[in-house]
Each structure stands twice: as structure tokens, then as C-alpha cells.
Amino acid sequence: MAKVKYYYDPEKLAFHKIKTKKGKKIGVVVLFLVAAGLFGFLCFVALLNTPFFETPKDRLQAREIEYMKIQYELLNRKTALIEEALSSVEDRDNNVYRTYFNSTPIPEEQRKAGFGGVNRYKGLEGYNNSQLVTGTTKRLDVLAKELVIQSKSLDEIAKLAKDKEKLLEAIPAIQPVKNEDLKMMASGFGYRTDPFTKVRKFHAGMDFSSRTGTLVYATGDGVVEKADNTASGYGNHIVIRHGYGYQTLYGHLSKYKVRAGQKVKRGDVIGYVGSTGRSEAPHLHYEVHRNGEVVNPLNFYYGNISAKEYILISKLANQENQSLD
Structure with missing residues (x-):
């Protein structure tokens, strides 16, 4: 029960009861309810942002994140x-x-x-x-x-x-001069003594010593790029472009049997041994180039010689003797 309040009237020397207006009471009640509601809402928001209170939606999102x-x-x-x-x-x-x-x-x-x-x-x-x-x-x-x-x-x-079959046919895989036609393996790939200056210098191919006129064979399929004597030192020579980065050179020939632009197969006769150009004696100077760099021809003689013959040629080619060109 609400307390009754009085006020003192000095004129009448008496206490009178304070009467609260009905509208004011309603306003106070409404203000209290609004304040209480706002306070409750703020408390609810605060609880939502704490880990101690999770809504069903939060739990669902948490499970989805964990699943992810x-x-x-x-x-x-x-x-x-x-x-x-x-x-x-x-x-x-x-x-x-x-x-x-x-x-x-x-x-x-x-x-x-x-x-x-x-x-x-x-x-x-x-x-x-x-x-x-x-x-x-x-x-x-x-x-x-x-x-x-x-x-x-x-x-x-x-x-x-x-293209593998074409590649295998193009790789220079045989000797350019048959073993039965060889007098000797004159010089191999690497540093050798120059026959003219007697200075040790790099020999970019292999020299096959044989009599003038001995048949010279194409060591792989390809197209004759050159058959002339324009390159200094090589005399009459042939250059065959095999494709796949391979190219071979045959130097100091006595004469040719092919012309520039002609297609050749491995084993075709392309020329004859001679001693033209910078040469000390009849022989074939033979080079193999791969991707623009000269490589040891000895690594490519697997097409027409036995293992025993390969070992013998390898020993002879690796001797640091004097080259013929």
C-alpha cells in the first residue's frame, strides 16, 4: 500500500493530504517501464556478445565453421x-x-x-x-x-x-668410314698436337685415316646443307642437317657424291676420302654437333660396331697424339 503524504497549511494551521494527479501517476509508471525495458534490452545485447550465452543460430554457425x-x-x-x-x-x-x-x-x-x-x-x-x-x-x-x-x-x-622412329633414323649412329677401309684411327676428340704448328689445341672431331677415294657414308638421315669448300681449313666438305638438333660435318674430301638440298639416308655414300684443305695426309675429319655445340662422335658409334670394336676405337681415340688437320 502506497504511503499517504501530507503538507502543512500555515494559514489554516492544519495538515492536508497531498493528492497526486492521475496523469502524473501514469507518466511515472510509463517512464519506469521504458527505463526497465531499455535496461533489459542492453543487458540482453551484452549477454549475446559474451561467450557464456549462445543462441541456436550461433551454435549452428559454430558447427558450420568447424565443419568447414x-x-x-x-x-x-x-x-x-x-x-x-x-x-x-x-x-x-x-x-x-x-x-x-x-x-x-x-x-x-x-x-x-x-x-x-x-x-x-x-x-x-x-x-x-x-x-x-x-x-x-x-x-x-x-x-x-x-x-x-x-x-x-x-x-x-x-x-x-x-616421331621416335624418325629421331632414331636421324641420329648419327654409325661410323662414316667402314672399319675394313681404315688404316688407323688417327686422332680422337679433345686436345691434340697440331701437325703444322705443333701447338696443343682442341680437336673438334675424329680423324679416320684411309686411302684417297675410300667411301664416306652419311651417319644418319638428313638433308645436305653444304657440299663445298667455303669453310676455312676443311677443304672439300659436307654438312648434313639431321634435325632434332643434330648436324654432322665430313671434311678433307677428294670429291662429293651429293649436292646441297639433297635428302640422304643413313648408310648412303656421300663422298670420298681425300686430303684437301688443311690436311697432312688422306683422312676423313668427322664432327658431330648437337644443339649448336660440338660433341664427341665416339658416343654415337652404336649402330654398326661391336662392343669389342668400340673399346678398341675408344682406346685409340683417347690417345693424345697428333691430329692430321
Whole structure:
């Protein structure tokens, strides 16, 4: 029960009861209710932002986020397995397939290169799990790029496989002079004594000593690029372009049997041994070039000699004697 309040009237020397207006009472009640409601709302909002109070929606979102994390972890594990399998394919591609087909391996930095320029993952930043999402996305992007590179590489290998027969026919795989026609293996590939200056210098081919007129054979299929005496020191010489990066040179010939632009097969007679140009005695100077660099012809005589003959020629060719040109 509400307390009754009085006020003192000095004129009448008496106490009178204070009567509260009905509208004022209602206003007080309404103000109290509004204040109470506002206070309750603020308390409710505060509780929502504390870890001690979760709504059904919060619990659902939390479960979804946890499920997402699990899915990303599983995706990363699967990605690791794919990366491992792809790495194995890349290794075979570089060290088996491309070696077999004499093709240049794809550099590791090209396979693993990232993406330069604008930050393509900016839209994934600023979230609680940005590191997980961004890391996985980058990993998948790099993997996708590696797969594209490997796919193109396998397409190239498939083409090389189709051309393998032509490649094998093009590689200079026999001696340019038959063993029965040889007097001796005069000089091999490497540093030798120059017959004219007596100075030790690099000998870029092999010298096959034989009588003038001995048949000289094309060591692989190809097209005659030159058959003239324009190159200094080689005298009458022939250059055959075999394709696939291979080229052979036959120097100091007495005469030719082919002309520039003519197609030849391995084993075709292309000229005859002589002593033209810078030569001390009748012999054939023979060079093999691969991708623009001179290489040791001794590594290519697997097409028409036995292992025993190869060992003998190898011993003779590796002696540091005097060359004939």
C-alpha cells in the first residue's frame, strides 16, 4: 500500500493530504517501464556478445565453421597426395621420358612458379580463417598450374613418341668410314698436337685415316646443307642437317657424291676420302654437333660396331697424339 503524504497549511494551521494527479501517476509508471525495458534490452545485447550465452543460430554457425575447417583439412590432405603423385610424374617426365627423347627437361622454377602481379587473394583476407582459406586456395592454384604444364609436356612427349622412329633414323649412329677401309684411327676428340704448328689445341672431331677415294657414308638421315669448300681449313666438305638438333660435318674430301638440298639416308655414300684443305695426309675429319655445340662422335658409334670394336676405337681415340688437320 502506497504511503499517504501530507503538507502543512500555515494559514489554516492544519495538515492536508497531498493528492497526486492521475496523469502524473501514469507518466511515472510509463517512464519506469521504458527505463526497465531499455535496461533489459542492453543487458540482453551484452549477454549475446559474451561467450557464456549462445543462441541456436550461433551454435549452428559454430558447427558450420568447424565443419568447414574439417573439410579444408581434408582438402589439404588430398592436395598433398595429388602433389606427391604429380611430383612423381614430373620426375619421370624430366628424367625418363625427356631423356629418352633427347628433350630439354622443364626447369623446376617454371613448374613451381606462383602468380605475380595483383593480389588475387585479397578478397579472402580479413576473416577469422583467412590464413587457412587463402593458403589452401594458393596451393590449389599452383597445383592447377602444374597440371596444365604437365599436360602440355605429356602432349609434347606423345608427339615425340610418334616421331621416335624418325629421331632414331636421324641420329648419327654409325661410323662414316667402314672399319675394313681404315688404316688407323688417327686422332680422337679433345686436345691434340697440331701437325703444322705443333701447338696443343682442341680437336673438334675424329680423324679416320684411309686411302684417297675410300667411301664416306652419311651417319644418319638428313638433308645436305653444304657440299663445298667455303669453310676455312676443311677443304672439300659436307654438312648434313639431321634435325632434332643434330648436324654432322665430313671434311678433307677428294670429291662429293651429293649436292646441297639433297635428302640422304643413313648408310648412303656421300663422298670420298681425300686430303684437301688443311690436311697432312688422306683422312676423313668427322664432327658431330648437337644443339649448336660440338660433341664427341665416339658416343654415337652404336649402330654398326661391336662392343669389342668400340673399346678398341675408344682406346685409340683417347690417345693424345697428333691430329692430321
